[in-house]
Amino acid sequence: MNRxxxxxxxxxxxxxxxxxxxxxxxxxxxxxxxxxxxEPFKGLWALPGGFLRMNETTEECIxxxxxEETSLSPEVIEHFGVFxxxxxxxxxxxxxxxxxxxxxxxxxxxxDDASDARWFALGALPTLAFDHKEILDKALQTLREKIxxxxxxxxxxxxxxxxxxxxxxxxxxxxxxxxxxxxxxxxLMSGVIxxxxxxxxxxxxxxxxxxxxxxxxxxxxxxxxxxxxxxFKMEF
Amino acid sequence: MNRxxxxxxxxxxxxxxxxxxxxxxxxxxxxxxxxxxxEPFKGLWALPGGFLRMNETTEECIxxxxxEETSLSPEVIEHFGVFxxxxxxxxxxxxxxxxxxxxxxxxxxxxDDASDARWFALGALPTLAFDHKEILDKALQTLREKIxxxxxxxxxxxxxxxxxxxxxxxxxxxxxxxxxxxxxxxxLMSGVIxxxxxxxxxxxxxxxxxxxxxxxxxxxxxxxxxxxxxxFKMEF
DNA sequence: GCAAAAGTGTTCTTCGTACACCCATGA
DNA sequence: TCATGGGTGTACGAAGAACACTTTTGC
Numbered sequence: 001m002n003r004x005x006x007x008x009x010x011x012x013x014x015x016x017x018x019x020x021x022x023x024x025x026x027x028x029x030x031x032x033x034x035x036x037x038x039e040p041f042k043g044l045w046a047l048p049g050g051f052l053r054m055n056e057t058t059e060e061c062i063x064x065x066x067x068e069e070t071s072l073s074p075e076v077i078e079h080f081g082v083f084x085x086x087x088x089x090x091x092x093x094x095x096x097x098x099x100x101x102x103x104x105x106x107x108x109x110x111x112d113d114a115s116d117a118r119w120f121a122l123g124a125l126p127t128l129a130f131d132h133k134e135i136l137d138k139a140l141q142t143l144r145e146k147i148x149x150x151x152x153x154x155x156x157x158x159x160x161x162x163x164x165x166x167x168x169x170x171x172x173x174x175x176x177x178x179x180x181x182x183x184x185x186x187x188l189m190s191g192v193i194x195x196x197x198x199x200x201x202x203x204x205x206x207x208x209x210x211x212x213x214x215x216x217x218x219x220x221x222x223x224x225x226x227x228x229x230x231x232f233k234m235e236f
Numbered sequence: 237m238n239r240x241x242x243x244x245x246x247x248x249x250x251x252x253x254x255x256x257x258x259x260x261x262x263x264x265x266x267x268x269x270x271x272x273x274x275e276p277f278k279g280l281w282a283l284p285g286g287f288l289r290m291n292e293t294t295e296e297c298i299x300x301x302x303x304e305e306t307s308l309s310p311e312v313i314e315h316f317g318v319f320x321x322x323x324x325x326x327x328x329x330x331x332x333x334x335x336x337x338x339x340x341x342x343x344x345x346x347x348d349d350a351s352d353a354r355w356f357a358l359g360a361l362p363t364l365a366f367d368h369k370e371i372l373d374k375a376l377q378t379l380r381e382k383i384x385x386x387x388x389x390x391x392x393x394x395x396x397x398x399x400x401x402x403x404x405x406x407x408x409x410x411x412x413x414x415x416x417x418x419x420x421x422x423x424l425m426s427g428v429i430x431x432x433x434x435x436x437x438x439x440x441x442x443x444x445x446x447x448x449x450x451x452x453x454x455x456x457x458x459x460x461x462x463x464x465x466x467x468f469k470m471e472f
Numbered sequence: 473g474c475a476a477a478a479g480t481g482t483t484c485t486t487c488g489t490a491c492a493c494c495c496a497t498g499a
Numbered sequence: 500t501c502a503t504g505g506g507t508g509t510a511c512g513a514a515g516a517a518c519a520c521t522t523t524t525g526c
């Protein structure tokens with residue numbers, strides 16, 4: 001294979017994408033990391049991602065890399081920042097476009113048991129390669145800011161979910177405790193969720209006692225309409 | 237000069253930055269554009285910006301380009317998006333990092349009279365080069381979303397400002413009309429502005445009649461403290 | 473039967489909103 | 500003197516916050 005076969009009039013940095021993938025297991029928020037198989041930082045854990053190809057946009061790039069490295073094809077992938085410190089990659093100048101992704105439990109197909117991709121709780125993160133800790137911190141900050149005002153919590157829940165589960169999600173992300181009655185009232189009054197008539201969900205393996213909760217589903221049409229009107233309000 | 241002197245193992249896109257610069261003249265919000273002196277799109281208006289150099293971060297890049305092209309060194313420059321369509325630049329594959337900037341009237345040093353940089357009202361935009369109309373639209377959308385919950389309006393006002401001016405700014409950005417008394421109450425109750433004892437501002441040239449308004453200043457320390465507490469609230 | 477979790481309503485307070493008059497200034 | 504714009508307070512309604520008991524289920 002030819003080396004140095006791509007030449008330009010002026011210097012070009014390499015352009016990469018990295019993605020902080022968030023998931024929720026019913027109790028707390030988790031991050032998906034992959035173990036690096038090559039140098040640099042071989043053996044360390046890193047955010048999934050890779051270099052941009054010339055025939056794809058940056059969002060296509062991160063979706064391709066995510067699928068290659070973790071078998072995921074999440075609905076929600078959003079750009080949130082640029083990391084361009086001069087020495088962030090020891091090989092050459094690499095600018096990284098940072099994305100976050102929100103995946104539902106039902107989108108996780110398994111396959112990450114014996115592989116080199118694993119979910120980590122926020123409190124038990126390993127040492128990360130490159131500046132990925134910094135990227136992850138900013139992703140978390142972005143997630144916390146957005147979830148105050150936008151209904152992105154639903155993107156982390158399965159299509160059918162219970163309100164107590166949703167409350168645990170919010171509490172896990174924001175690090176606070178809400179009153180059950182007020183939380184339920186606020187969610188129901190927002191008008192964007194509706195009760196499921198036919199529940200198609202297996203009982204959660206994490207449930208142990210207590211009354212069977214009702215299941216709800218997110219009503220995207222209602223949300224889009226209210227958002228268009230400027231009538232949507234859900235603040236935490 | 238040597239051509240094609242920079243070579244790599246795998247193809248690299250060019251990386252550029254572009255910035256939507258917002259200003260407020262006391263009546264309505266304006267955008268700073270520069271006239272292109274070279275092909276492609278020679279003679280058309282464009283957002284200020286340019287290619288990343290290898291010895292600077294992307295934020296340093298957009299600050300340098302902005303200073304070179306418009307003589308501005310604004311306090312506030314924020315990244316808000318990536319534009320990476322394959323054919324967005326006819327010369328070669330160029331990925332653009334999009335920034336917006338908020339400049340105070342007092343930061344504008346003049347110098348843009350006979351030059352190729354001009355302020356345009358939102359309703360009187362010329363045809364823009366590249367995909368810069370798309371970038372500007374997304375910048376505006378980002379500005380409108382942020383100003384709902386964050387005190388970025390102050391970044392467009394001089395250090396000392398009047399509440400009616402601030403109200404005009406909000407109304408101009410959001411395209412709505414507020415009740416004067418309620419607007420003033422909300423701003424004052426937020427606790428982040430305080431009345432100026434010694435006013436050092438020349439009377440506005442746009443004023444024509446009416447009582448002399450009071451001047452206020454943004455109290456950044458109070459804001460930072462309230463933001464840390466999670467106690468800050470100012471929603472429009 | 474007991475512990476753990478989920479469903480449900482009311483009161484009080486706070487905040488948003490609607491609304492009208494007087495005063496200072498420039499033309 | 501008149502037109503324009505800025506300052507000020509109140510009353511009503513909606514939304515948020517605090518708060519306890521009952522029901523269902525697994526062990």
